[in-house]
Amino acid sequence: MSSRLEEKLRADIVEIGRRLYARGFCASNDGNISIRFSDSRVLTTPKSVSKGFMTPDMMVVVDLDGKKISGDREASSELLMHLEVYRQRPDIVAVVHAHPPIATGFAVAGIPLDRAVLAEVLTTLGSIPIAEYATPSTKELPEAVRKYIKAHDGMLLANHGALTVGSDLFGAYYKMETIEHFAKISLVARLLGRENLIAREEVLRLQELRGSYGIKAPAPICLDETAADANCQVVQAPESTGSRLVADVINPPRPDEEIRLTYRELSALLEDAIRSLR
Numbered sequence: 001m002s003s004r005l006e007e008k009l010r011a012d013i014v015e016i017g018r019r020l021y022a023r024g025f026c027a028s029n030d031g032n033i034s035i036r037f038s039d040s041r042v043l044t045t046p047k048s049v050s051k052g053f054m055t056p057d058m059m060v061v062v063d064l065d066g067k068k069i070s071g072d073r074e075a076s077s078e079l080l081m082h083l084e085v086y087r088q089r090p091d092i093v094a095v096v097h098a099h100p101p102i103a104t105g106f107a108v109a110g111i112p113l114d115r116a117v118l119a120e121v122l123t124t125l126g127s128i129p130i131a132e133y134a135t136p137s138t139k140e141l142p143e144a145v146r147k148y149i150k151a152h153d154g155m156l157l158a159n160h161g162a163l164t165v166g167s168d169l170f171g172a173y174y175k176m177e178t179i180e181h182f183a184k185i186s187l188v189a190r191l192l193g194r195e196n197l198i199a200r201e202e203v204l205r206l207q208e209l210r211g212s213y214g215i216k217a218p219a220p221i222c223l224d225e226t227a228a229d230a231n232c233q234v235v236q237a238p239e240s241t242g243s244r245l246v247a248d249v250i251n252p253p254r255p256d257e258e259i260r261l262t263y264r265e266l267s268a269l270l271e272d273a274i275r276s277l278r
């Protein structure tokens with residue numbers, strides 16, 4: 001017989017699965033959700049089921065080594081990754097994994113979501129790095145996640161998807177929404193040809209607000225790329241002399257860098273130059 005708390009958590013997992021599926025964050029049987037509901041028990045979604053059509057009785061209870069305690073089905077194929085998160089982060093109670101398409105596009109392109117673009121992302125997630133590619137459902141994946149999980153509550157998984165964690169189920173789920181939303185906005189800004197970035201000083205001011213908002217970040221923001229392996233959230237933010245928003249000058253073209261033009265653009269430039277000679 002499961003406890004009242006367990007009944008509620010089963011129902012919450014069903015609801016989050018529906019939301020992941022309804023928002024297009026998972027196709028087919030993709031994705032998995034889990035919650036650590038006692039010192040030694042984890043409730044997780046089952047293998048080979050669409051997250052949009054689960055029922056509370058489908059969930060599987062395992063111990064922290066992944067051994068099945070109860071349930072008619074087999075636990076999620078990514079259970080090892082969830083257990084690794086619980087091992088590394090005693091403060092974390094819930095884990096959500098999905099394949100939201102825009103964020104996963106960044107993961108495929110190898111572009112981390114680490115630019116200082118949105119205040120709410122800086123105060124909550126800080127930066128969203130990319131864990132190296134690993135074969136899904138193998139031991140490689142938890143190893144790839146281990147590098148970033150101590151300092152981050154959300155990350156992209158190279159050529160795979162995204163992972164978010166939280167101190168409760170909905171907290172972990174909302175971070176998945178934030179990552180996909182941030183990825184969408186970043187994509188639109190880049191398609192429009194310009195990202196205005198939040199300057200370093202303002203990033204540090206936003207970081208200070210974490211305390212007053214009661215946001216418990218696992219690590220501080222750091223603005224130095226060389227600190228990438230340190231226990232901090234590396235954010236790309238420009239220096240500024242006064243302005244709090246700075247045009248994207250993080251990677252200005254080097255003088256010797258190749259610039260590609262279309263035939264039409266090149267012709268226009270040449271015509272312009274010839275006109276100015278006349």
Ligand SMILES: [Zn+2]
Pocket residue numbers: 030031078097098099136160161
């Ligand atoms: Zn996956």
